[in-house]
Amino acid sequence: ILGGMEAAPHLRPYMASIQIDGKHLCGGFLLNEWWVLSAAHCVEDISPGSTVRVLLGAHSLSQPESSKHLYEVQSLFPHPDSHPDTIHHDILLIKLSEKATLGPAVQPLPYQREAGDVAGGTFCSVAGWGITTHSGRKPDRLQQVDLPIMDRAVCNQRIYHDNLITDKMICAESRKKDACRGDSGGPLVCNGVAQGIVTSGTRVCGNWKKPGIYTKISSYTDWIDSVLASAS
Numbered sequence: 001i002l003g004g005m006e007a008a009p010h011l012r013p014y015m016a017s018i019q020i021d022g023k024h025l026c027g028g029f030l031l032n033e034w035w036v037l038s039a040a041h042c043v044e045d046i047s048p049g050s051t052v053r054v055l056l057g058a059h060s061l062s063q064p065e066s067s068k069h070l071y072e073v074q075s076l077f078p079h080p081d082s083h084p085d086t087i088h089h090d091i092l093l094i095k096l097s098e099k100a101t102l103g104p105a106v107q108p109l110p111y112q113r114e115a116g117d118v119a120g121g122t123f124c125s126v127a128g129w130g131i132t133t134h135s136g137r138k139p140d141r142l143q144q145v146d147l148p149i150m151d152r153a154v155c156n157q158r159i160y161h162d163n164l165i166t167d168k169m170i171c172a173e174s175r176k177k178d179a180c181r182g183d184s185g186g187p188l189v190c191n192g193v194a195q196g197i198v199t200s201g202t203r204v205c206g207n208w209k210k211p212g213i214y215t216k217i218s219s220y221t222d223w224i225d226s227v228l229a230s231a232s
């Protein structure tokens, strides 16, 4: 997170740290006791030997916290139309190997199921353990920032993303305040509801000419429902 601040501990009890061999890789968030939502690119380079786990209930990545619990992963379901070289369908479902124990610091986050766009100018928030400086500083504790949504037609102008943004994506302003590497997979939360997922392609951060791109969750509710139904 660039231009943000440390989050209040455990006030975002849905936040997940997706980890490879004990190291933070991407963000994610809890849908229910068995399932976490994240971004597909985060797991595209995983070597067969490495172990993916999901940390829930955390504020600090390193310090002991009674609410922290590291979960094994039973299955990874990247969207079937996601590809390493595009930002389309950058969405991933993670099934935990055991039911997450819910509590004050571990709670699911509702996500948008209805079609429709969040109005440009609406302030939403994004949180994560991604880099906090352009030089790549990695925070130990969860960071957050509030960002205004950018209307898709504006975001598709040539000075910005030049018709890259589909109706399955959301843009948010990126002037100084932005999500960045390591925040991918985390939720864009507007009025307590997850509307987007930080996309995980390598992207410049903090440059107002390149707004943040988020996968629009309401475009994927049928896919989410079908995976949850098939793999539960």
Ligand SMILES: O=C(O)c1[nH]c2ccc(F)cc2c1NC(=O)[C@H]1C[C@@H]1c1ccccc1
Pocket: 024, 025, 026, 041, 042, 043, 044, 045, 046, 129, 130, 131, 138, 139, 180, 181, 182, 183, 184, 199, 200, 201, 202
């Ligand atoms: O965050 C992303 O956008 C992104 N997209 C990916 C694609 C493949 C892939 F193998 C990884 C990623 C990845 N995450 C990262 O590089 C994470 C490792 C780096 C990091 C940043 C901040 C704090 C701790 C660790």
